[in-house]
Amino acid sequence: MLGRLAIRHRLTPPLEKAGGHIGYDVRPSARRQGHATAMLAAALPIARSLGITQALLTCDETNTASQRVIETNGGQFIDRVGDKRRYWAPTS
Ligand SMILES: CC(C)(COP(=O)(O)OP(=O)(O)OC[C@H]1O[C@@H](n2cnc3c(N)ncnc32)[C@H](O)[C@@H]1OP(=O)(O)O)[C@@H](O)C(=O)NCCC(=O)NCCS
Incomplete structure (x- = not known):
């Protein structure tokens, strides 16, 4: 096992602040x-096939690696919520 990734089919109020649609670890x-x-x-x-047209992605302000992962995949910075950065990434 190299890592894991979770796709959350729906956002909840806590996931809107931290977590978003997709989480991963390596x-x-x-x-x-x-x-x-x-x-x-x-x-x-895969998120697209679940009806998610843009995925909300979040990461810690200090998590340079995750920021690079998100930005390389088209993530557009939205804002900061607490110590989290939030991005929208197109799924197509
Ligand atoms: C964040 C995480 C998933 C990145 O996984 P990874 O497989 O090492 O990432 P990649 O190899 O695809 O690297 C992506 C980019 O980050 C950079 N990077 C990776 N680790 C880095 C580090 N410790 N410091 C700075 N940059 C780093 C890579 O050089 C690469 O940059 P590039 O696109 O400019 O070439 C992994 O560090 C991890 O599991 N961290 C703990 C859990 C976590 O933070 N999950 C994400 C929650 S939002």
Whole structure:
């Protein structure tokens, strides 16, 4: 197992603030090999097939790696909520 990714079919008020539609982790020994970027790229069309036209993605202000993963996959910065950055990413 290299990592895991979850697609949340619906947002709840807590997920709108932190968590968003898609969350992911990569095993520490497998990081910095492009897995998270590839996992999110593979997940966006699946989210599309679930009726999610743009995915809400969030990450910690200090999480440079996750910010890169999101931005490489087309995420557009929306705002900060507390210590989280929020992005919309198109799913098509
Ligand atoms: C965030 C996380 C999923 C990234 O996984 P990954 O497979 O290492 O990511 P990638 O290899 O696809 O790297 C994506 C980019 O981040 C950069 N990066 C990776 N780790 C980094 C680090 N520790 N510091 C700075 N940049 C980093 C890579 O160089 C790459 O940059 P590039 O697009 O400019 O080439 C992983 O670090 C992790 O599981 N962290 C703990 C859980 C977590 O934060 N999940 C996300 C919650 S929003």
